[in-house]
Amino acid sequence: MKTKAFKAALPYTIPICIGFLFLGMSYGFLMRSKGFSFVYPMFMSLFIFAGSMEFVTVELLLSAFHPLHAFFLALMVNARHLFYGISMLEKYKNTGWKKTYLIYGMCDESFTVNCTVTPPPDVDRGWFMLFVTLLNQMYWVAGATMGALLGYVIHFDTTGIEFVMTALFVVMFINQWEESKDHRPALTGLGCSLLCLLVFGSQSFILPAMALIILCFSIGRRYHKKKETP
Amino acid sequence: MTTAQSILTILAVVLGTMTTRFLPFLIFPEGKEPPRYITYLGTVLPYAVIGLLVVYCLKDAFGGGHFALPELTAILFIVGLHKWKKNTLLSIGGGTIIYMFLVQTIFR
Numbered sequence: 011m012k013t014k015a016f017k018a019a020l021p022y023t024i025p026i027c028i029g030f031l032f033l034g035m036s037y038g039f040l041m042r043s044k045g046f047s048f049v050y051p052m053f054m055s056l057f058i059f060a061g062s063m064e065f066v067t068v069e070l071l072l073s074a075f076h077p078l079h080a081f082f083l084a085l086m087v088n089a090r091h092l093f094y095g096i097s098m099l100e101k102y103k104n105t106g107w108k109k110t111y112l113i114y115g116m117c118d119e120s121f122t123v124n125c126t127v128t129p130p131p132d133v134d135r136g137w138f139m140l141f142v143t144l145l146n147q148m149y150w151v152a153g154a155t156m157g158a159l160l161g162y163v164i165h166f167d168t169t170g171i172e173f174v175m176t177a178l179f180v181v182m183f184i185n186q187w188e189e190s191k192d193h194r195p196a197l198t199g200l201g202c203s204l205l206c207l208l209v210f211g212s213q214s215f216i217l218p219a220m221a222l223i224i225l226c227f228s229i230g231r232r233y234h235k236k237k238e239t240p
Numbered sequence: 241m242t243t244a245q246s247i248l249t250i251l252a253v254v255l256g257t258m259t260t261r262f263l264p265f266l267i268f269p270e271g272k273e274p275p276r277y278i279t280y281l282g283t284v285l286p287y288a289v290i291g292l293l294v295v296y297c298l299k300d301a302f303g304g305g306h307f308a309l310p311e312l313t314a315i316l317f318i319v320g321l322h323k324w325k326k327n328t329l330l331s332i333g334g335g336t337i338i339y340m341f342l343v344q345t346i347f348r
Contacts, residue, residue, distance in 0.1 A: 054250060066296070167340075171340060212299035
């Protein structure tokens with residue numbers, strides 16, 4: 011049963027493997043270039059296992075100690091998981107002990123595969139989803155650790171390498187922009203953040219920006235509802 | 241930051257991340273319907289947060305010595321390359337290399 015599920019899951023994770031190794035390695039290499047031991051990216055990729063937030067955490071670790079800020083930032087950056095979770099309530103049903111790990115390892119890529127792929131009828135669904143999630147996490151942790159280890163061996167001028175995080179988010183922004191017709195959510199995020207950056211300055215704009223974004227969406231939704239119901 | 245503070249920061253991030261993953265399953269045990277407001281936030285927040293993160297990455301660039309010129313140049317390059325090739329990894333890699341080149345040579 012397990013072998014069958016593994017064989018069914020593996021092909022779906024190969025493209026993710028390439029992406030995760032590349033991004034994971036740049037993340038590990040970045041951490042090493044900032045002076046962290048390889049233990050940091052290894053454990054962070056294992057326990058946080060949310061790519062964007064791990065990049066952001068590098069920045070957090072290099073600034074002043076503020077755990078509450080880190081907690082709220084993680085909540086906000088990963089808020090999309092709430093949505094994934096709501097979509098997976100049905101699919102993760104009746105998977106027994108596997109359910110805890112499936113939820114723990116629910117990154118964007120594992121969610122996408124588990125949400126859209128229906129395994130062949132003779133394959134156990136729970137094991138299929140478990141292998142998808144597990145393989146993806148293994149690629150990511152391996153990439154991050156290898157990247158950091160590479161940082162011990164390869165030495166070059168790494169000035170500016172932290173831009174890999176900006177590049178990642180810019181590309182994600184373009185991808186999201188092109189796949190959705192309604193650009194208001196993206197513009198709300200960009201606009202509120204820029205406004206708060208101007209008003210509160212670079213050290214303390216994140217929390218007000220998050221609050222403003224949620225406020226805008228709440229008002230916008232109420233306005234929509236009024237328009238819809240005559 | 242001391243090692244203990246680093247570990248606490250990482251734990252806070254783990255806790256925040258895991259809250260977002262486990263919360264729906266805790267408050268909506270099998271069969272309970274989530275409220276519309278939550279599902280609505282779930283559909284729009286992912287788009288807004290990426291915008292927030294782009295600004296977060298650039299937060300110190302505007303105050304720097306070059307008025308964010310290397311950052312904006314590299315971002316324009318990424319947008320162009322991504323529109324052209326539509327290859328996520330190529331755009332990220334290419335953009336980073338261009339930026340590193342800019343800050344190591346022209347904008348030292």
